[in-house]
Amino acid sequence: VGRTLARSGAPLRIGELATRTGTTPRTIRYYEEIGLLPGGDHERGKHRVYSDRDIERLRELTRLRDHLGLTLAELRALVEAEDARAALRERWHRTHDPVERRAIAREALRHLAVQLDLVRSRKAALAELERGFVAKRRQVQRILRELEAEAQV
Amino acid sequence: VGRTLARSGAPLRIGELATRTGTTPRTIRYYEEIGLLPGGDHERGKHRVYSDRDIERLRELTRLRDHLGLTLAELRALVEAEDARAALRERWHRTHDPVERRAIAREALRHLAVQLDLVRSRKAALAELERGFVAKRRQVQRILRELEAEAQV
DNA sequence: TTGCTCCTCACGTCACGTGAGGTGGC
């Protein structure tokens, strides 16, 4: 096994993390500043170092930001809820009490329902936009066909 | 026919336009300042007055801004293209040359295709997000059912 | 050692929000 480019699991620097997530180093530092991302585990003045888990985390954040239009304050609230759920998963693994486990699972379902509602209402709005464009297009196409039929004669 | 609230066709002031389009007076003035909206036809210091056509125009802009995530610079480019197409429609009504009319219709189709591509790629991204949430939910639901079956025994 | 990427200020920008102080129309 020789050298491999982009070896999975290898630590990343901020530039790599940025290109892999479609953002910029500035954005990453800003998110760290406002508490949306961990500090890449660095001392002041030294280079930040990230892991594969950070790639996933940042990708998730940018997706929610771009596709659901969440503000960074909303994202931060969401991340805090996420951390709370991570703590729940911890408890899940430590307990074997089925009553507690059911409560944890139901909590997870409620959270997923909220996310799904957001995604679906945005999708519905986009679908409406799409319908409008398609209707206009159909109308123009009909007119164009008529003009071309006329030209045939 | 007596007084009707919100009579269609009556001129609007900026506050009315704002509430009808889900924006704010400040946003409307800003859009005017950067050339995205006409000036409500007012002299300096006097009240701006808008028509029903302005409602539609602003709604269209906010939809494209919110759902497609366009910047105001992109919106302005789009508005300019829109104005160019309006000029084409003018020519359409003045000409009866079928060759010219076909050219105009084809131009309109190209423009609609660009818009549709944008909408659809955004919809696809949202659909992917949705699939992820649905898969997670299914998994949690399965676990929950198992726990409840256990409780039944 | 030479590039390249990284570091920390810090000011600039985009798209508005938010008063401050004053005028206009039902």
Added chain:
DNA sequence: TTGCTCCTCACGTCACGTGAGGTGGC
């Protein structure tokens, strides 16, 4: 006349972009 909405500055804010000047690691 009294409210209410409108007007124009003008500073503040959010989410970064963009140098300026300097240090770190393959």
